[in-house]
Amino acid sequence: MTAKSRRAPRRISVVIAALVVFLDQLSKHWAELHLPAGVIRPWLPGLLAHQLVYNRGAAFSLLTGAQPLLALISAVVVVAIGIWLVRQSQLRPLQSVAIGLLLGGAAGNGIDRWRNGAVVDFLALVPIDFPVFNVADVAINLAVACFVIDLLSTRGAHEP
Numbered sequence: 001m002t003a004k005s006r007r008a009p010r011r012i013s014v015v016i017a018a019l020v021v022f023l024d025q026l027s028k029h030w031a032e033l034h035l036p037a038g039v040i041r042p043w044l045p046g047l048l049a050h051q052l053v054y055n056r057g058a059a060f061s062l063l064t065g066a067q068p069l070l071a072l073i074s075a076v077v078v079v080a081i082g083i084w085l086v087r088q089s090q091l092r093p094l095q096s097v098a099i100g101l102l103l104g105g106a107a108g109n110g111i112d113r114w115r116n117g118a119v120v121d122f123l124a125l126v127p128i129d130f131p132v133f134n135v136a137d138v139a140i141n142l143a144v145a146c147f148v149i150d151l152l153s154t155r156g157a158h159e160p
Contacts, residue, residue, distance in 0.1 A: 009091035013100035020104025024135040025111060031122035046126055053132045054118035067117040074110030081106065092154065098146035101139040108136030 035041065035052035042049050057064035081103045091099070112119040121132040 009093065009096035010085055010088070012093075012096040013085055013091070013103065016097060016100025017104035017107065020101060020136065020139045021108050021111070024104070024108030024139070027135050028108075028112065028120040028122070031120060035122060040124065042126075049124045049126050050122055051124040051132050053121050054116070055121050055132075056118045067113065071110070071113040071117070074106060074113050077106045078103065078110055092150060094146050094150035094153070098143045098150065101143035101146065105136040105139035105143065108139070109134070 031050065031052050035050050037052045037054075040049050040051045056067055058070055063070060081099065085099055085103070109119045119134065119136075121134045121137070123134060123138075124130075124132045
């Protein structure tokens, strides 16, 4: 495998991460401009609503009140993922997508933590009682799904 072909999956990860951060920050900016805090507005009937909330904790509001620590953790995670990405000699296509989604999601929520001490959430699932979330959260969950699919699809490939 040539050096150029080894860099291509990393570029894909970086492009996906940048796209996730852009869409995440753009959507959060829109939400802050157009949604009154706490008010539920139907968006996709029976599925999604808009509801602007500020999460001062981690996932599911864990560690609420520890904003400086969470901001620092976000920065460390983004740097660690970046270092890991640079050090990888090979990435499978689904790994590239997963890393890009994870990096972009972590960076998007990290930007919020550094900018306002809270993560802007604005998407609410209507049919079930679930925490309000955002584009970065969706990207992080898609990353986990991509990692699991990649793991399951390559599980037997290395066995004799």
